[in-house]
Every structure is written in C-alpha cells, then in structure tokens.
Amino acid sequence: MIGENVPPAMCYYTKLEGSGGKCRTCLVKVTKGSEKDPRPMPKLVASCKTAVMDGMEVRNTTSPDVLDARKGITEFLLINHPLDCPVCDQAGECKLQDLSYEHGLSKSRYDFHRREFEKIDIGDKIQLHMNRCILCYRCTQVADQLTPERVHGVINRGEVSEISTYIENVVDNDFSGNMIDVCPVGALTDKTFRFKSRVWYTKPVNAHRNCPKCSGKVTLWYQGEEVLRVTGRKDQWNEVEEFICNDCRFEKKETNDWIVDGPADINRHSVVSKNQFTYELPVLQKQIEQSNMTEQ
Ligand code: SF4
Ligand code: FES
Numbered sequence: 001m002i003g004e005n006v007p008p009a010m011c012y013y014t015k016l017e018g019s020g021g022k023c024r025t026c027l028v029k030v031t032k033g034s035e036k037d038p039r040p041m042p043k044l045v046a047s048c049k050t051a052v053m054d055g056m057e058v059r060n061t062t063s064p065d066v067l068d069a070r071k072g073i074t075e076f077l078l079i080n081h082p083l084d085c086p087v088c089d090q091a092g093e094c095k096l097q098d099l100s101y102e103h104g105l106s107k108s109r110y111d112f113h114r115r116e117f118e119k120i121d122i123g124d125k126i127q128l129h130m131n132r133c134i135l136c137y138r139c140t141q142v143a144d145q146l147t148p149e150r151v152h153g154v155i156n157r158g159e160v161s162e163i164s165t166y167i168e169n170v171v172d173n174d175f176s177g178n179m180i181d182v183c184p185v186g187a188l189t190d191k192t193f194r195f196k197s198r199v200w201y202t203k204p205v206n207a208h209r210n211c212p213k214c215s216g217k218v219t220l221w222y223q224g225e226e227v228l229r230v231t232g233r234k235d236q237w238n239e240v241e242e243f244i245c246n247d248c249r250f251e252k253k254e255t256n257d258w259i260v261d262g263p264a265d266i267n268r269h270s271v272v273s274k275n276q277f278t279y280e281l282p283v284l285q286k287q288i289e290q291s292n293m294t295e296q
Contacts, residue, residue, distance in 0.1 A: 006237075007060055008070070008099050010077070010184050011136035012048035014239055019141055020048035023077070023134065025099060027069045032057035044069050067103070074103040080115050080159075081185065082131050083108075090186030092199040095238070096134065115159060125191050125250050126180060130162050133187035139163065139179035146243055147173040163187075174213055177249040181232050181240045192250055193221075193229035202228055204266060207258035213245035219264045220255075227253045233264065 007028055012020035020026075026048045030041040035055030044065060047058070060066060078100060085091045117130035140153050140163065155164045180188050202221040209216040221229045230249045232240035252258065 005060060007047050008095065008102075009048055009237075010095055010099070010134060011138065013138050013141070013182055014237070015243075016138060016141040016182070017145060019136075019138060021046055023136055024073050025070060025077075027066055027073070029059040029063040029066050030056060031059055070099075070103045071105070074099050075105060075109070077134050078104060078108065079110050080131070081134065082114060084132075088132070088186040089189045089194050089199075090132075090183075093238075094186060095184040117162060121191070122179075122188075123176070125177065125246070127189050127191050127194065128163060129187050129189065131187075132185050133163055134185055135161055135163075136184060138182040138184070139188055142178045142182055142243075143176070146175040146178060174245045174247070175243060177246045178232065178240065178243045181234075181243075190229055190249075192253075196228050197223050204264035206233060206261040206264045208261060209248065209252065209258050211245060211248055214248060215242040215244065216248060217242055218244055218248055218258075220258060220260070225255070227255065229253075 007026040009020070010023035010025045012026065024046060026046055027044040028047045028050075029044055030050070032038045033041060033056060034053035036053075038055070047060075077096060081096060085094070085097055088094070091097060115131065120128040120130065122128055135154060137154065143152055152163060154161055156162060177190070180190050199221070202223050205220045205222055207218055207220050209218075217233055218230050219233050220227045221231065230244075230252060232242060232244045235241055
C-alpha cells in the first residue's frame with residue numbers, strides 16, 4: 001500500500017503462514033501508534049509482524065534510526081554468509097545481495113572463521129549449501145504447509161543451527177522444488193540449472209500447461225531456444241504467485257511441453273529486469289508458434 005518504498009523482507013512471505021519475525025530487516029519506526037493511542041512505539045518494530053492501526057504513522061527510510069538498524073542487521077546477516085556472489089547461482093536474484101548493496105559496508109569487520117558446512121544433495125534435483133543459509137525458515141514452512149508430511153526443520157541453536165533431519169533421504173515430495181523459489185539467498189539451488197548461465201543472460205517467458213497436480217502456470221527461462229530452468233511466476237514483491245509441482249519444474253524443459261503466453265514482466269527491483277526488453281523477437285515468435293502447434 002505504501003508503494004515502491006517498502007521495507008526489505010528476508011523471511012516474511014505472504015503465502016506462508018507464520019513466516020516473518022526472524023530476520024529483522026524490515027524494522028520500521030512507529031512514531032504514532034494509532035488514532036486512539038497516539039503514543040509512539042518505544043523500539044523499532046518488525047513491520048511484517050506489526051498490525052496496522054487506524055491513524056498509525058510509520059517511518060521507513062526517512063528515519064535515520066531505521067537506516068542505522070538496517071545497516072547493523074545487514075552486517076549481522078553477512079557475518080556467516082560467504083561473499084561468493086561471482087560463483088553463486090542466486091546472484092542477480094538474491095535478496096541479501098540487494099540488501100548489502102543498499103545497506104552493507106564495503107568491508108567486513110569480522111575476524112573470526114565463518115561457519116562451514118558440507119554441501120548436501122536433497123534428492124537429485126536440489127542442493128543445499130548451508131554456508132549461505134540465513135535461517136529465514138521459509139523452506140521449512142514450504143515443507144510444512146505444501147507437502148503432506150513435515151520433512152525437515154532447523155536443528156541446534158545459535159551458531160550451529162542448520163537446516164536438517166537427514167533431508168537427503170526424505171525431501172522427495174511433488175512440491176519440494178518450491179523451497180528453491182522461496183529461498184531468498186543461494187542456499188537452495190536447482191541442480192538442473194546450476195552453473196548453466198548467469199540469470200541475467202536468460203530471458204523469462206510466461207507459459208502454462210494443463211497440469212493435473214498444480215496450476216501449471218510458470219516462467220520459462222530461455223537462453224536462445226533452450227529452456228534452462230522452470231520456476232513459479234513471481235509478483236512484484238518477488239513472491240511466487242502460485243506454487244508449482246516438481247513435474248512442471250524439473251521434467252518439462254521443452255518448448256513443446258508448454259503454451260507460451262509471452263514475455264514475463266519483471267518489474268521488481270532486479271538486475272533481470274534490465275534485460276527484459278532485449279528479447280530476440282523472431283526467437284520468441286518461434287517459441288509461441290511452436291507451442292501453439294502443440295496445442296492444436
Ligand atoms: S535454506 Fe534458504 S529458505 Fe531455507 S532457511 Fe536457509 S535461507 Fe531460508
Ligand atoms: S521480514 Fe520482517 S522480520 Fe524478516
């Protein structure tokens with residue numbers, strides 16, 4: 001409702017119940033509580049967990065306290081996060097990368113060892129790189145709320161917390177791929193796409209198919225005529241519009257599998273949007289024709 005200048009959010013996700021309240025990046029200053037009780041709130045509050053009241057007055061980037069706190073939170077989040085953006089598949093779509101551009105320091109003040117974990121394969125399609133995880137809990141909420149059984153969670157406390165419970169063996173349900181889409185950083189990546197291309201070299205195109213398991217509405221990420229990956233469609237807040245099944249995500253990588261709707265509009269704050277008007281029109285036309293022929 002307040003337009004483009006919304007507070008950043010690393011853990012809140014509209015479609016996941018109980019999300020938010022963990023990362024503290026969305027702190028704002030409430031200078032007037034409400035019409036009834038105009039007292040200001042004594043501390044900065046997490047905007048994702050604060051109910052809006054009639055007459056409430058909220059300061060976001062106009063408050064030096066908020067900007068200062070956001071700087072501190074960014075520094076904390078980056079204490080353990082490796083600065084491996086040049087080789088990370090999430091680069092260009094990473095919320096932490098955006099956050100650190102806007103609120104980060106140019107160097108780290110942290111002298112100690114960062115936590116280190118072995119990479120874990122979650123089944124044959126997803127890889128967990130725990131070094132990059134910021135413990136936002138979104139992926140565990142996807143597992144909890146989209147799939148029939150709880151399959152993984154966060155174990156241990158503090159510095160040794162990790163996403164686990166022998167997930168290599170058990171995350172094999174039809175909707176597990178959505179964990180990749182909700183992960184704000186590069187901790188959960190699509191093994192079928194890893195290291196194939198930088199995301200800003202690919203062209204997002206919306207497409208759909210008649211899928212018995214999900215809405216079948218996706219974004220195809222093309223390089224030339226090849227579909228490099230399939231993801232859920234995202235809105236301007238970078239949240240998935242409708243969760244998709246693993247068949248659509250991992251098994252349908254041919255243009256023939258889809259009815260192409262047209263270029264995806266990436267109007268959110270992302271380096272990907274810089275590429276969207278450079279579609280090679282003949283290539284897109286061919287993709288649409290090819291998918292229409294399949295439809296007939
Ligand atoms: S793996 Fe990604 S989605 Fe899961 S808790 Fe870590 S940062 Fe969040
Ligand atoms: S988005 Fe509000 S605390 Fe994380």
